[in-house]
Amino acid sequence: METTTTEIAAAMREQVTAYCENNGVPGYLAGVYRGGEQVVLAHGTANRSTGAAMREDTGFLLGSVTKVLTTTLLLRHVERGLLDLDRPVVSYLPEFELTEPGAAERIRVRNLLNHTNGIDADLLFADGAGRHALRDYTAALGRQCGVLFAPEEYASYSNGGMIVAGRLLEAVTGASYPELLERELYSSVGMADSSTSARQAILRSTAVGHFPAAEGARRTEMFMLPDTWGPAGGTAIGTVADLLAFGRTHLADGISPSGTRVLSAELTALMRQPSYDLGTPNVAPIGLGWLLMPFGSARVLTMSGASPGGVALLAVAPEQDLVFVAYGNDMRAMPLHDELLLWLLTESGVRVTDLVTPSEAGELVRYAGTYRSNQLRVEVRAVDGQLEEQTHYEPFDTEQERIFRGFAGGAVSGPPQRYVPIGRDLFAPAGMPAQAFNGYLRQLLVSYHGFADGRAAYRNAGGRMTRRHYDR
Known part of the structure; x- marks a missing residue:
C-alpha cells in the first residue's frame, strides 16, 4: 500500500526532529512533491541570535543549486539561437582569458555547464558587487588562474566555469545576471518568493547559517558570498515551494506548474543525458547542470548547495515522479538530507544497494x-x-x-x-x-x-x- 502524503509528512517530521535535536542543527526545511501531491515542513530556528522561527515560507541561500538554474537560463538562450553549445566561449566573450596561453580558446560553451572545462578556479573568491561583478571576476581569472587539464580530459566541479557562463549570458543579452534570473526564470517558473540578493531578502523571512560551537551552534558572520559568485551559487535565495516548482518544471519536461513552457522538451532532456562519466562511484555521471546520481536502479537528478553555515539539496527522480528539496542552517544537516532522500526513494519502490565494499590495500x-x-x-x-x-x-x-x-x-x-x-x-x-x-x-x-x-x-x-x- 502506497504511503500517503500525510504519512510522508509525519514520518519526515519525526526524523527531522530527532536528528536536529541529537546533532545540534538549529533549523531545517524540507519539501516533497510526489504523484501530484506536495508537502512542506519547517523545524527549529532560522537564526539563533534572534530566535526567529523557521517557517515553511522562510527563504534560504540556494548555494550551488543555483548552477542548475544558471544552466536552464543559458539553455533558454541556446533555444533562441543566441548561443551554440559547441562554439568556443571566446567567440561570444573575447575578454575571457586564463594565465596559460591558448587555454581559454579551447573551452566550448558546453564545457562550462558539464564541468569539463578544466579551469583551475574552484576557490577564486574575487570580491565585487553590482552591475560589473561578473566582469570583474572574469578579469581576475585572466590574472590568476590557469587550467588543471585540457577540456573534456576529465571533469572537475567548476565554480569558475559556471560564473563564466553567467558572464557569457550578460555579454549576449546586455542584461545583468540577476536581472536575467528574475525575468527569465523566477517569473517563468513561478518562483514568486525568490530573490537575487541580501537587499531583497532582508524584506522577508530568511534563514542564516550556523557553525558548530561549544554551545551547539553559532551564527555565521557572513551571510553570503560576493556578487561575483552569483551564477555558481553565491547570492540566489529561494523557498522550498519555489525550488519544488523548479524541480517540477524539470519533471514535466520543461513546463512549469502554472503551464508556462520554460525550456523545450529537447533541451530539458539534454540536461539529464550523461555528457561525461569519470567512471568512479564517488563522482556521478554529469549532464548539463545536473549530477546524474544513481541510487540502486534509479537515476536521480541532483545538486547540493553550500552557503556560509548552511546546506541545500535539490533532487528530482523522474521515474518516481518525485522532487525533494531540503535546507539545513548548519552543515551538519547534510547526513539528514541523505537519510530523508534514501527513505523517500525506498518508499517510492527503489531498492538501494551498497555502493562500495571493503577491499584489500594495494601498493x-x-x-x-x-x-x-x-x-x-x-x-x-x-x-x-x-x-x-x-x-x-x-x-x-x-x-x-x-x-x-x-x-x-x-x-x-x-x-x-x-x-x-x-x-x-x-x-x-x-x-x-x-x-x-x-x-x-x-x-x-x-x-x-x-x-x-x-x-x-x-x-x-x-x-x-x-x-x-x-x-x-
Whole structure:
C-alpha cells in the first residue's frame, strides 16, 4: 500500500526532529512533491541570535543549486539561437582569458555547464558587487588562474566555469545576471518568493547559517558570498515551494506548474543525458547542470548547495515522479538530507544497494605525494596500510583569506584524515560504515586517476580534482 502524503509528512517530521535535536542543527526545511501531491515542513530556528522561527515560507541561500538554474537560463538562450553549445566561449566573450596561453580558446560553451572545462578556479573568491561583478571576476581569472587539464580530459566541479557562463549570458543579452534570473526564470517558473540578493531578502523571512560551537551552534558572520559568485551559487535565495516548482518544471519536461513552457522538451532532456562519466562511484555521471546520481536502479537528478553555515539539496527522480528539496542552517544537516532522500526513494519502490565494499590495500606509494589546485594543497602519505591526507588552504592575498574564512567559519586547514581502500583507486574515510556512502555522502570518497608513470596524476574529492605537484 502506497504511503500517503500525510504519512510522508509525519514520518519526515519525526526524523527531522530527532536528528536536529541529537546533532545540534538549529533549523531545517524540507519539501516533497510526489504523484501530484506536495508537502512542506519547517523545524527549529532560522537564526539563533534572534530566535526567529523557521517557517515553511522562510527563504534560504540556494548555494550551488543555483548552477542548475544558471544552466536552464543559458539553455533558454541556446533555444533562441543566441548561443551554440559547441562554439568556443571566446567567440561570444573575447575578454575571457586564463594565465596559460591558448587555454581559454579551447573551452566550448558546453564545457562550462558539464564541468569539463578544466579551469583551475574552484576557490577564486574575487570580491565585487553590482552591475560589473561578473566582469570583474572574469578579469581576475585572466590574472590568476590557469587550467588543471585540457577540456573534456576529465571533469572537475567548476565554480569558475559556471560564473563564466553567467558572464557569457550578460555579454549576449546586455542584461545583468540577476536581472536575467528574475525575468527569465523566477517569473517563468513561478518562483514568486525568490530573490537575487541580501537587499531583497532582508524584506522577508530568511534563514542564516550556523557553525558548530561549544554551545551547539553559532551564527555565521557572513551571510553570503560576493556578487561575483552569483551564477555558481553565491547570492540566489529561494523557498522550498519555489525550488519544488523548479524541480517540477524539470519533471514535466520543461513546463512549469502554472503551464508556462520554460525550456523545450529537447533541451530539458539534454540536461539529464550523461555528457561525461569519470567512471568512479564517488563522482556521478554529469549532464548539463545536473549530477546524474544513481541510487540502486534509479537515476536521480541532483545538486547540493553550500552557503556560509548552511546546506541545500535539490533532487528530482523522474521515474518516481518525485522532487525533494531540503535546507539545513548548519552543515551538519547534510547526513539528514541523505537519510530523508534514501527513505523517500525506498518508499517510492527503489531498492538501494551498497555502493562500495571493503577491499584489500594495494601498493599505496602510487597515491602518496602533494596535490594542488587553486589555493589548495593536499599532502597524502601512506601510513599503516592506509592513506593519511592533510588539506591546507593557501590564499593568494588577505582578501581571499577573509572571504574563505567567512565562508568556512574560520578554519583554513583541516586535521589529518585517514582513508581505507574500498575499491580500485578508491578510498573511504576510516571508521565509516559502507552503508554511509549509498546516498549523497558518496562524495566523501576519494579517487585517484591518471597513472601514466605508475603514480596517480590526479586526486578527486567531492568531485574536485587536484593535480600531483612534482618538485623540480
